[in-house]
Amino acid sequence: MSKFDYIENPHRRYNPLTGEWVLVSPHRSKRPWQGQVEKVIEDVRPSHDPKCFLCPGNDRIGGEKNPNYEDVYSFQNDFSALLQDTPKGKFEDGDLFKAESESGVCKVICFSPDHSLTVPEMKVENIRKVVDLWCKEYKELGDREDIGYVQIFENKGSIMGCSNPHPHGQIWASGLVPLETSKESETQKEYFEKHGRTMLLDYLNSELEKKERILAENDSFVALVPFWAVWPFETMIISKRAVSDLLELTDEERTDLADIYKKLTIMYDNLFEVSFAYSAGLHQAPTDGEEHPEWHLHMHFYPPLLRSASVKKFMVGYEMLGTPQRDITAEGAAKRLKDLSLQHYKQK
Amino acid sequence: MSKFDYIENPHRRYNPLTGEWVLVSPHRSKRPWQGQVEKVIEDVRPSHDPKCFLCPGNDRIGGEKNPNYEDVYSFQNDFSALLQDTPKGKFEDGDLFKAESESGVCKVICFSPDHSLTVPEMKVENIRKVVDLWCKEYKELGDREDIGYVQIFENKGSIMGCSNPHPHGQIWASGLVPLETSKESETQKEYFEKHGRTMLLDYLNSELEKKERILAENDSFVALVPFWAVWPFETMIISKRAVSDLLELTDEERTDLADIYKKLTIMYDNLFEVSFAYSAGLHQAPTDGEEHPEWHLHMHFYPPLLRSASVKKFMVGYEMLGTPQRDITAEGAAKRLKDLSLQHYKQK
Numbered sequence: 001m002s003k004f005d006y007i008e009n010p011h012r013r014y015n016p017l018t019g020e021w022v023l024v025s026p027h028r029s030k031r032p033w034q035g036q037v038e039k040v041i042e043d044v045r046p047s048h049d050p051k052c053f054l055c056p057g058n059d060r061i062g063g064e065k066n067p068n069y070e071d072v073y074s075f076q077n078d079f080s081a082l083l084q085d086t087p088k089g090k091f092e093d094g095d096l097f098k099a100e101s102e103s104g105v106c107k108v109i110c111f112s113p114d115h116s117l118t119v120p121e122m123k124v125e126n127i128r129k130v131v132d133l134w135c136k137e138y139k140e141l142g143d144r145e146d147i148g149y150v151q152i153f154e155n156k157g158s159i160m161g162c163s164n165p166h167p168h169g170q171i172w173a174s175g176l177v178p179l180e181t182s183k184e185s186e187t188q189k190e191y192f193e194k195h196g197r198t199m200l201l202d203y204l205n206s207e208l209e210k211k212e213r214i215l216a217e218n219d220s221f222v223a224l225v226p227f228w229a230v231w232p233f234e235t236m237i238i239s240k241r242a243v244s245d246l247l248e249l250t251d252e253e254r255t256d257l258a259d260i261y262k263k264l265t266i267m268y269d270n271l272f273e274v275s276f277a278y279s280a281g282l283h284q285a286p287t288d289g290e291e292h293p294e295w296h297l298h299m300h301f302y303p304p305l306l307r308s309a310s311v312k313k314f315m316v317g318y319e320m321l322g323t324p325q326r327d328i329t330a331e332g333a334a335k336r337l338k339d340l341s342l343q344h345y346k347q348k
Numbered sequence: 349m350s351k352f353d354y355i356e357n358p359h360r361r362y363n364p365l366t367g368e369w370v371l372v373s374p375h376r377s378k379r380p381w382q383g384q385v386e387k388v389i390e391d392v393r394p395s396h397d398p399k400c401f402l403c404p405g406n407d408r409i410g411g412e413k414n415p416n417y418e419d420v421y422s423f424q425n426d427f428s429a430l431l432q433d434t435p436k437g438k439f440e441d442g443d444l445f446k447a448e449s450e451s452g453v454c455k456v457i458c459f460s461p462d463h464s465l466t467v468p469e470m471k472v473e474n475i476r477k478v479v480d481l482w483c484k485e486y487k488e489l490g491d492r493e494d495i496g497y498v499q500i501f502e503n504k505g506s507i508m509g510c511s512n513p514h515p516h517g518q519i520w521a522s523g524l525v526p527l528e529t530s531k532e533s534e535t536q537k538e539y540f541e542k543h544g545r546t547m548l549l550d551y552l553n554s555e556l557e558k559k560e561r562i563l564a565e566n567d568s569f570v571a572l573v574p575f576w577a578v579w580p581f582e583t584m585i586i587s588k589r590a591v592s593d594l595l596e597l598t599d600e601e602r603t604d605l606a607d608i609y610k611k612l613t614i615m616y617d618n619l620f621e622v623s624f625a626y627s628a629g630l631h632q633a634p635t636d637g638e639e640h641p642e643w644h645l646h647m648h649f650y651p652p653l654l655r656s657a658s659v660k661k662f663m664v665g666y667e668m669l670g671t672p673q674r675d676i677t678a679e680g681a682a683k684r685l686k687d688l689s690l691q692h693y694k695q696k
């Protein structure tokens with residue numbers, strides 16, 4: 001029997017941030033695809049769409065009118081999943097029936113007044129304004145007594161359930177720390193207590209030595225495919241300095257965050273020469289009033305496409321009932337991404 | 349401020365099987381949907397499709413020929429994610445880079461020679477043959493030294509990534525216990541040690557008293573919407589007797605499992621009068637050679653549709669980065685399902 005090699009053989013990999021494993025089947029990308037094929041939408045949009053609820057000056061779905069904003073703009077989601085005035089309370093019936101009221105705030109952030117743009121097509125100086133608004137919202141919401149966690153994210157593309165192509169993101173700020181971040185809180189805390197450094201600082205430094213999974217880099221941030229990626233082209237942006245939230249970033253670092261966000265999403269668009277769908281979001285320290293030296297600011301990108309602009313990876317069946325499974329290695333995905341140009345295909 | 353009411357107010361609910369919480373936003377189903385709409389495929393198929401890889405007598409994708417099977421048929425997946433001859437081994441570099449080889453067997457189970465059928469349209473006596481084959485495979489695979497868990501599941505519908513409409517399911521049998529079942533192993537063990545009864549026995553008895561979330565029932569099984577459901581119309585089938593795996597079922601119970609599988613999937617099809625997509629699978633005791641009195645056999649159903657035959661729930665953004673979130677209550681979903689006829693809409 002030959003030697004185990006994680007580039008060739010089926011295996012599982014450990015995700016130290018969640019404490020969970022992922023199944024990797026490197027050989028499986030060879031199987032022919034006969035399943036559902038997504039519509040690839042030709043992405044030519046006007047700069048202003050009179051029917052868009054997010055364009056400046058237009059009426060929103062809830063009846064309000066958007067101001068004629070010139071760069072970025074945030075407002076309360078007209079269909080918030082979390083509400084501010086939820087009565088506090090619990091329901092408990094034995095060990096098996098437990099419910100607790102949950103309150104919070106949901107906001108929408110318009111990234112640009114220009115309906116036709118996406119992050120990879122925006123100028124770094126304009127993405128920087130998005131970063132500044134994130135900082136402002138994280139501070140304002142996080143300072144509130146009733147907000148323990150501020151989740152900033154972007155759903156991009158209709159195959160990610162995004163209902164409006166206008167460049168925008170969301171914030172869901174809740175009293176309690178959500179599931180995924182509470183896993184990361186625990187693992188990072190344990191690591192920090194053991195090593196006196198953040199987990200992602202050590203991880204990033206190892207990756208920078210190994211080089212294999214690094215996609216892009218500037219003075220303050222690195223974009224890479226994590227060793228334990230689940231989605232085919234899953235990536236992370238990690239800050240080089242161990243900062244626990246956005247507010248610790250210097251002026252220069254904020255611009256560098258905008259820069260790496262643009263670089264990574266250009267690579268994504270260039271991969272299949274299509275506006276690349278993903279869910280992305282920042283993970284940072286809870287706003288529960290405690291110090292969180294263990295927390296290391298990072299951003300996750302979870303894109304669903306696998307083989308082409310129209311064939312996605314379905315996380316179903318075994319993934320839902322058993323273990324998340326991927327069909328190409330993190331190294332294979334990194335190799336394909338890092339060889340791509342940093343000039344957007346539409347600008348060529 | 350009024351009193352907290354989990355039918356009206358946003359809240360989180362505890363899933364005692366996974367130990368995790370789900371966010372419920374009852375008011376949110378009111379939001380208008382402007383996002384992606386799925387193709388609804390007119391589901392008229394021939395009983396035999398000469399191009400189908402699963403029909404009797406046809407050539408398979410791997411080159412082999414299917415026998416002229418008359419009821420059920422299982423074979424090794426031509427594109428298995430788990431392979432038998434994987435060299436054993438580990439890769440470790442510090443705390444942060446860990447991989448372990450994983451081996452196993454992937455099989456496909458054809459439920460019927462008739463290409464046009466689906467479970468809700470099959471006769472109970474024929475579904476019973478599927479149950480018998482599950483039992484046989486669970487025993488044969490589970491008895492092997494190198495198999496610690498046998499995951500039996502069905503992906504149905506192209507929106508669940510199912511690439512062939514021929515009625516079929518899969519088995520992925522692995523050396524290690526997968527992520528989801530290992531969570532359930534832990535919680536069930538803890539409960540059993542504390543109470544001396546299986547968690548799902550107590551849970552089922554409470555639900556049978558409350559009646560609110562019960563969908564269908566026969567002598568041996570109950571179909572219900574679990575209190576902690578994540579997917580809009582997520583359900584479970586639970587055995588009335590605390591059996592830990594399929595092999596403990598009596599002859600009558602096997603038939604009752606076929607019966608409840610049919611009843612539940614008829615309700616599903618009748619909900620939107622469409623062949624209803626889902627991922628479903630059995631959770632039962634690991635086959636690691638140990639006794640598992642804590643394990644209680646059950647089947648999960650995770651269907652993606654939310655509002656209609658063409659609008660699904662997207663588990664993206666907040667769900668991926670934060671906490672799974674649902675837009676209708678378990679009680680609302682149960683009410684809609686249980687009022688449906690047990691006669692299939694196509695037969696009316």
Ligand SMILES: O=P(O)(O)O[C@H]1O[C@H](CO)[C@@H](O)[C@H](O)[C@H]1O
Pocket residue numbers: 035313314315316317318319325503508509510511
């Ligand atoms: O095996 P299939 O039906 O080709 O593939 C489907 O089910 C598998 C097991 O749940 C998933 O890993 C695949 O992403 C999905 O497309």
Ligand SMILES: O=P(O)(O)O[C@H]1O[C@H](CO)[C@@H](O)[C@H](O)[C@H]1O
Pocket residue numbers: 155160161162163383661662663664665666667673
């Ligand atoms: O808020 P949107 O973009 O309308 O909705 C989308 O994102 C939400 C937050 O991730 C999800 O809960 C929805 O399922 C999805 O369709």
